[in-house]
Structures are given as C-alpha cells and as structure tokens.
Amino acid sequence: MNDNLTAVLYGIEDLRLEQRPIPVPKDDEVLLQMDSVGICGSDVHYLVNGRIGDFVLRKPMVIGHEASGIVAKVGSKVKHLQIGDRVAIEPGYGCRVCDFCKAGRYNLCDEMIFCATPPFDGNLTRYFTHPADFCFKLPAHVTMEEGALLEPLSVGVHACRRAQVGLGSEVLILGAGPIGLVTLITAKSMGASKIVITDLLQSRLDVAKELGADETLVVERGASETEVVKQIHALFGGAPDKTIDCSGAEATSRLSILATRSGGCAVMVGMGAPEVKLPLVNALAREVDIRGVFRYCNDYPAALSLVASGKINVKRLITHHFNIEETLDAFNTSRHGLGGAIKVMIHVQPKDTNNPK
Ligand SMILES: [Zn+2]
C-alpha cells in the first residue's frame, strides 16, 4: 500500500497526476480507498478559469468531489463503519458549532470544508480521509457509481425541498444538464404531476424524456422571452407552480420569474454571473417567491433511499467511463461534451471491482 496516485490541479489548464503520501485518519475519520469519482461542472470550471466567484485557486488542489469509496481504516472513535464498508462520501462539512451548523443548515457555515473548493483538497485520489459521519454506507445492491451520483442527486433533492415540490406540483425545470436531470428525477419521485424541462440542446431533452419528463422544449438562444413564456404555458395548460433554474444564465433566471404562476416559487440553483438583470417588479407584484439553493444539507439520506428503492435510474446519467490514469482525457470529454457526454465517471479502481455481482 504505497501507490496514492492523485489528480492535482496546479492552475488554469494545468491538471497533473502525481503521487501523494497516504493520509492517516483522525479519531473521527475513516481512510477510504477511493472507487468512483464523477466529474462535475465545477471541477471543469476550476480547470478552465481557476476560480468560481470568490473561490480562487491559489495553490495546487486535489480535484474531485462526487465520490464513493471503500473503508480501509477507521479512527478510534468511529462506531458505525467497518473496514470493507462501501460508502458514498458527502464532500462538505461545517464547523459543527456555529448557529448554522447547530440549526442543521451546515451548507451555510462560514467555515465549511468542501472537497475541491479552494483551498480544500478533493478526492480524485487512491486514498482519502474524511469524517466518518459524512460517509453513508451503501446497501449491497447499490453500485459504487450510484454512490458517487448521490452528490449531484442531493442537489436535486435540496432544490425540490426548497421549492416545496409535493403531490400534484407542476414543475418547470430550466436546463437539462446533470443537475436539471437529477432535479427532474427527484421532482417526479416527490409526486410532481407535471414536469416540463427546457434546454438549448435536443439531445439532452431526449434523455430528459427517457427519465420521465412530461414535455420538453428546445429554447433557441436569443428567442423572444414572451414567446418562450407562451410556449411553456401552452405545454402546462397554464402556469407552473414552481420553476427550478438549473442553468444560471440570465435568460433562464428571468424566465424562472416570468413563467411561474402568481404566488408560486422560483428556485435558483445554477450559478452564472454575480449580477444579472431580473424582472423584480413582476415577481413582487405577483408574489413569486425567489429562493436560492447552495449545494445541500441533510439530503444524502433521502438521495440514497431514492436510489436504493430502485424506483429511479440515475445510472442513465453516466455516459462515459475512464480510469484514473486517463483523467486528462476524462476532463476533455466532460468539458467539451464529447460524444454527447452528460456525466463522466472516473474509476480509481477497475470498474465493477466493488459492485454487486
Ligand atoms: Zn458537483
């Protein structure tokens, strides 16, 4: 046990594979032998831009945060996990003592430690230590890839909870990338009766349709806003109760207000430019609530039970598989959407080593 090949982002367009020392778990941590790590839009963003908003890459950082692994060592205070357990890794944890952490909204903690958000290292590596209570044991029939997908799925769960999606909700989802698709899957399983999803690309909407979207709409770049709102309302036979913007472009942020029914809720998940022009008076005069979503908190258990129930198919999101040695190719595929890439999965151990037979 001395190979700890690790993917380290040194700067813009400078991602390298190198050996790092194998870390030692603290009392409340586990050492994980990593299995699967999905590439996220944010990982690509750091590679291309070196920053996301105020999070700036100032020193080399291990990339990756959508991950699963096998427990290889347990700290002395860890009770609920054993060596050999297969776990999904929730990548961010708070300070545990501030008001937000105590109130259960640890995603708002100022001291948040989150994998692959500068200055904190991620987990595209062979060995990684993490607090044991942020590792979720996978039932035997759930694959390691599904475990890694709990990360984006938790964003979908959090977004639907913030939108208060429930039985009979009519939900508009803007953007059919990975987050739009997991939000669709979640909204459907939470009881939404009608879901319409939009995107610029028909190929993504085809996947959305397969995953259960009732209607899809291709929106041309630069299309007339009033016309798009009309088309959306025609598909619903009225206006939706909730709109969840999974794109973050100014056009979709605006649509999420304009298309939503009076008294409804517009939830903003996708992050775009720090300042955008919004039809605020329209929202105020029609009492459309605008709600933000930042990652997730306490959503992993629900995401896991959704997958474990077998009622949903997150595996459909994975379009490409690479080994850790092929990390650069994997990033290239993800960033350019080569071969219709949706979710690109990197295997730190040979694929299916730890999956149900
Ligand atoms: Zn992610």
Ligand SMILES: [Zn+2]
């Ligand atoms: Zn805190």
